Amino acid sequence: MKQLTFVFALVLTIVFGAVANKPGKDKEVKIKTSAVCDMCKERIEKNLTLSKGISEAVLNLEDKVVTVKYNPKKTDEAQIRKVITETGYDADNLVCSQTAHDKLPECCQKTSEAHSH
Amino acid sequence: MKTKIFILFILIIHYSLFNPTNAQRVTGTVFERSEASKKSPLVGVNIFWAETSLGTITDSLGKFDIARSAKSNRLVLRYIGFKTDTIKVTSENNFEIVMKPEGQLGEVVIRGTSSQIDRLNPIQTEIITTKALAKAACCNLSESFETNASVSVSYSDAVTGAKQIQFLGLGGQYVQTNVENVPTIRGLASTFGMSYIPGTWIQSIDVAKGAGSVVNGYESMTGAINVELVKPDAREKLYFNTYVNHLGRGEVNLNLNRKLSDKWATGFLTHASTLQNRVDNNGDGFLDLPLYTQFNGINRWQYKSDKMMAQFGVKALYEDRLGGQTGFRPDEHRGTAQFYGFGNKTNRIELFSKTAKLYQDKPYKGLGLVLNASLHNTDSYFGFVNYDGRQRTLYGNLIYQSIINNTNHQFKTGINYLLDDYRETYKDSLMTRTESVPGAFFEYTYNHLDKFTLVAGLRADYHNMFGAFATPRLHLRWQPWENTTLRLSGGRGQRTPNAFAEYYGYLVSGRTVRFWGQTIQPEVTWNYGLSLTQTFHWFDKHWDLVLDYYRTDFQNQLIVDTDHATPLASHLYFYNLKGKSFSNSFQIELNTLLSKRTEVKLAYRLFDVWQTMGQPFGNSVLQQRMMVPRDRVLFNIGYNLPYDKWKLDLTVQWNGQARITDPMQSLQATIDRKPMPILYSQSFMNINAQASRAFKKFEVYLGGENLANFKQPNPIIHAEDPFNKYFDAGQTWGPVVGRMIYAGIRVKIKD
Numbered sequence: 060m061k062q063l064t065f066v067f068a069l070v071l072t073i074v075f076g077a078v079a080n081k082p083g084k085d086k087e088v089k090i091k092t093s094a095v096c097d098m099c100k101e102r103i104e105k106n107l108t109l110s111k112g113i114s115e116a117v118l119n120l121e122d123k124v125v126t127v128k129y130n131p132k133k134t135d136e137a138q139i140r141k142v143i144t145e146t147g148y149d150a151d152n153l154v155c156s157q158t159a160h161d162k163l164p165e166c167c168q169k170t171s172e173a174h175s176h
Numbered sequence: 177m178k179t180k181i182f183i184l185f186i187l188i189i190h191y192s193l194f195n196p197t198n199a200q201r202v203t204g205t206v207f208e209r210s211e212a213s214k215k216s217p218l219v220g221v222n223i224f225w226a227e228t229s230l231g232t233i234t235d236s237l238g239k240f241d242i243a244r245s246a247k248s249n250r251l252v253l254r255y256i257g258f259k260t261d262t263i264k265v266t267s268e269n270n271f272e273i274v275m276k277p278e279g280q281l282g283e284v285v286i287r288g289t290s291s292q293i294d295r296l297n298p299i300q301t302e303i304i305t306t307k308a309l310a311k312a313a314c315c316n317l318s319e320s321f322e323t324n325a326s327v328s329v330s331y332s333d334a335v336t337g338a339k340q341i342q343f344l345g346l347g348g349q350y351v352q353t354n355v356e357n358v359p360t361i362r363g364l365a366s367t368f369g370m371s372y373i374p375g376t377w378i379q380s381i382d383v384a385k386g387a388g389s390v391v392n393g394y395e396s397m398t399g400a401i402n403v404e405l406v407k408p409d410a411r412e413k414l415y416f417n418t419y420v421n422h423l424g425r426g427e428v429n430l431n432l433n434r435k436l437s438d439k440w441a442t443g444f445l446t447h448a449s450t451l452q453n454r455v456d457n458n459g460d461g462f463l464d465l466p467l468y469t470q471f472n473g474i475n476r477w478q479y480k481s482d483k484m485m486a487q488f489g490v491k492a493l494y495e496d497r498l499g500g501q502t503g504f505r506p507d508e509h510r511g512t513a514q515f516y517g518f519g520n521k522t523n524r525i526e527l528f529s530k531t532a533k534l535y536q537d538k539p540y541k542g543l544g545l546v547l548n549a550s551l552h553n554t555d556s557y558f559g560f561v562n563y564d565g566r567q568r569t570l571y572g573n574l575i576y577q578s579i580i581n582n583t584n585h586q587f588k589t590g591i592n593y594l595l596d597d598y599r600e601t602y603k604d605s606l607m608t609r610t611e612s613v614p615g616a617f618f619e620y621t622y623n624h625l626d627k628f629t630l631v632a633g634l635r636a637d638y639h640n641m642f643g644a645f646a647t648p649r650l651h652l653r654w655q656p657w658e659n660t661t662l663r664l665s666g667g668r669g670q671r672t673p674n675a676f677a678e679y680y681g682y683l684v685s686g687r688t689v690r691f692w693g694q695t696i697q698p699e700v701t702w703n704y705g706l707s708l709t710q711t712f713h714w715f716d717k718h719w720d721l722v723l724d725y726y727r728t729d730f731q732n733q734l735i736v737d738t739d740h741a742t743p744l745a746s747h748l749y750f751y752n753l754k755g756k757s758f759s760n761s762f763q764i765e766l767n768t769l770l771s772k773r774t775e776v777k778l779a780y781r782l783f784d785v786w787q788t789m790g791q792p793f794g795n796s797v798l799q800q801r802m803m804v805p806r807d808r809v810l811f812n813i814g815y816n817l818p819y820d821k822w823k824l825d826l827t828v829q830w831n832g833q834a835r836i837t838d839p840m841q842s843l844q845a846t847i848d849r850k851p852m853p854i855l856y857s858q859s860f861m862n863i864n865a866q867a868s869r870a871f872k873k874f875e876v877y878l879g880g881e882n883l884a885n886f887k888q889p890n891p892i893i894h895a896e897d898p899f900n901k902y903f904d905a906g907q908t909w910g911p912v913v914g915r916m917i918y919a920g921i922r923v924k925i926k927d
Contacts, residue, residue: 108819109872115818121209 085114085128088136093149094123099167106146107139203241204271206234206253218255218275226250226262226539226583248582249625264626298621298629298653299388300663300707300724302326304381311814311825311866315419315427315449317378317403318370322864323812323827325765325779326383327401329370330803333681334891334905334912335499335518337466339370340681344385344398344726345759345783345804349671349678350701352388352396355403358528358548359393363596364567365552367680368522372493374447374472376417376429376922379404386705386726387649387667390617390633391575391588394647397669397701398728398759408433408443408478408487414925421918423465424453439481447472456502457914458887460895462905464913466499466518482536488529495522500559501898516559516898518684526550540583546573558683559899563602563676570595586621602676602689611672612640629653633667642698645670659711666704673699673734675750681908682738686894686901687748687839692792697752700731720767730757730787737789738802738906739852741842746902755788755796770813777812800835803909805859807832820870829862834909838893839902857909860886875922885915 094100100118103125107116112133118125127139143150147159147167160168206223207215217238224231225245234240242251244265253261253273261275304324311323318339321327332338341348353361353369361369381403388396406412415431427449435441450469457464476489498506500517509515532544548571556563573592579585596611615637622630631651638644649667656662673696676683683689707724730753737749765779785801809830816823833856841853866879888910894903 105819106872108817108821109870 084130086131088127088129088139089124090127090136090140090143090150092118092123092125092143093155093169094118094120094125095167095169096120098164099148102163102167103143103146103148107142110134110139110142113139201241201243202251202265202271203239204273205238206240206255207238207272207274209274209276215274220255221275222252222254224252224254226252245582249623250583297384298631298651298663299384299665300386300705300709301382301384304383306379309375309378309381310820310823310868311812311827316371316375317373317381320375320378320381321383323777323810323825324383325763325777325781325808325810326385328808328829328831331681331908331912332906333684334464334888334908335462335466335684336367336520336680337371337468337497337499338367338680341370342783342804344703344728344761345785345801346398346728347678349673350397350669350699350728352392352400353403354392354400356405356530357392357402358546358571359395360403362395363552363569363598363674364554364565364600364677365524366674367554367677368495368497368520371470372472372495372524373403373405374429374445374449376415376431377405377445377447377474379406379410385707385724386665387651387669387703389631390619390635390647390649390667391590392573393592393594394615394635394637394645394669395671397671397699397703398726405474406431406433406443406445408441408476409435409480410443411926412924414923416923417920419449419918419920421916423451423455423913423916425449425451425465425918427920439479441478441480443474443476443478445474445476454502455913458891458912460890460892461501462516462892462895462898463499463502466497468495468497470495483534485532485534486530489527491524491526491528493522493524495520497521510557511560513560513899516903518556518558520554520556522555523553524550538578540586541578542576544573544575544577546575547571556680556683558685561603561683563600563683565598565600565677567599568595568597584623586623587619588621589616589618591616596672598674600676609672610640613637627655639698642672661709663707663709664705666702669701669703670698675734675736678734679736679748679750682736682748682906684905685748685839686746686899686903687738688745688901689748690750690792692749692751694752696734696750697732699733701728701733702731703728717768717770720765722763722765722767724761724763726759726761728759728761733757733787735787735789736802737792738837739789739799739842740793740846741839741902742846743843746839746842746904749792751791753788754791756798757787758785759801760784773816775812775814775816777810779810781808781810782806783808800854802836803834805832805834805857805909807859820868820875823866823868823870825866827864830859831862831910832859833857836907836909838907839904840893843902857888860888860910862886862911873923873925875924876920877922878917878919880918881916882911882913883915886911887914888912 092103094103100120103118104116107113107127112130113127115128116125129139140150140153144153144155145159147155147163149155206218206221208218209215219234219236219238221234222231223240223242225248230245232240232242249265251263251265253275255275304320308323309320318329321329326343328342329339332340341351343351349366352359381401384400386399388400410433413433417429419427430446433443448471451465451467455464456462472493474489474491476487478487497520501515504515504517506517506519510517527549529547532542535541550569552567554565571594573590575588575590577588580587592615594613598609600607615635617635619631619633633649635647647668652664654662703726705724705726710721712719733753735751735753740747761783763781767777770776783804783806785804786798787801788796789799790797811828814825836855836857838855845852861884863883864881865883866877868875868877888908891908891912892905893907894900897903
């Protein structure tokens, strides 16, 4: 019985935790990037999602716009753009960090855009 | 049984052949993804059936309409400046295809749920992905099945730390455990083999239930587990993992992968782990876990070109285990009656190669050669008793695959050879055995619009000791509706048992080992299975339901009898089966996504396993197989934020009672001239939980095992007097060590 109570408490904690984590007062921002392919998409989304205060980032490869949901108490739009430029991509009118960009695989660099249709 | 399956088989064939296909034409539209974020139709795209001249081009709206071909079900789309695309056409129609420009890498990361059921595979197969593997941070293959309902893993005894699988009610020796399709955990390696594959090396695990494919040999009886390792051309260039638990076990894993050129790549997978802290939480004077050190590594080279693929490499392993009474020091006490000690040293080296010839224009065609050589050396002692073993194995498999007329009729055929050379000494007796088995196989696959698949396989082998034998196997898969998949399987399996390696845990006892009757014959089984996979929507959620039933019938089996004890000795008898022996396994499993981020699994499994025993004592009784819990319930809930920023996981397992023995009670029954007592273990619950948090460059995790802190009371019989003939550490049915907390870090560097 003691075990069952324990399990029940753990399940509740997880379920409650899941609900509590739902973005309530999150703000949303759309930023145009210089992403090229699916690898870029993954890289940008991952680096954004794993940054402080950001709960979700979805990049649309068709218009290269990334939609970021964030907690305004923990981060701001400037910080978010900085994450993108430091990943090696342009963020709206901010130019990417050159060193980060040069480290990207060839297919993800901006020059490869010219080759694609 | 066999005739029933046959009739059903005929009916299904009949249905599928004479059920007219609904559409004789395939239509669709082809687009490109234009800069303006919209799709625009592509005009003049070449479309044709693979390997035929039957083709068409898209019109000014990007539309096409083409007659179905009897020769091919793969439609090829070709357009200058775009990547050539091939789609597999089944019954669906009205395709919308977006072609990708050339020069764009279409590499997509597949982020599925953690365990998946392969719908198209004719054999019921569960795929354990890296995502599921990350649910249990620790540590090797034996811990990878924690959230899998079909496979359960338990300690074989309370001293050695050896772990055994249970699958369809039978032990791990009846499952063919392959690493990249090469039979690996077999023979002498079956004792500790589960701990020889570190978790960080594993890319995915396929668990196939029922008789396996004939291509990889005749030894799969209840199923086949195939482990795919991380490949040298993987995107992760570096993967570093460390792990430590509160009992003092430490572990380091490092994977390095490097592309040397367009064609060559090399990879190193390495592992080192140790436990040097003496743990005796239950106070019985014995170490709850053996002290150990393991070093393990693989170096693999890979070559890939349009015409061929090759890889070769070497695996090496060293392991040293030490268990027994807490005061035991091998230098001082080995061979004395002061302390009881257990020791094992294992060395293993393996050379492997795989070569495949590819045919660019005929992707269905292939010729492959697998070669493998291994040397396994293991030296053990249990108190005064020594057991040493050596196994040399050579394995070769040449496989040719192609089609008959069109890709609806595929086949694989080939020849293989297996050489096993055993040399074992137990106490003063030497046992040697050389098995040389050449064989040939043919497997035919018929596919009808991906709705119905039939795999019929037959192999013929000639065993130098036990003669020629045939291994027929049949698999049927039928998808009558979109969300329903039915599977049927049946087949024969054969293997030569290794009494000491497979029942190693029983050797940690004062029992007298005897082989009774004629020499041990190969074990032969017939396995039949039936399964249903159903997907449905309920309460706005997507559910997966899997129901399956498998039966294994033994024609011969190595019976292990620990039921008897007399005033002279407590017995461990090995003998051939006379009479019935079978296992029934029934499982129901329900999976769902409660929300986008919460995944739940609930499963129940029933094992009903019986064997005829007692011949050495002049009786013949149908008894329940030892150490098999009849019932098991598994519950798993996982919560994941995108990109695993936070990951929480909880697993609860409930294990029912299993039949056990106690030499003291057996002795009492002998003295009282009563039949041997039938004893049962307790049921118990096991709870594991883990949380992990990912950062940009690394990931940390914290978790606990056996959180309810359940410990088997008195796991060792006569622990206070280990040199007694009724001493027994092999009656372990539950956790010996209590709650365990661990933490670790993972660093991955991708390009």
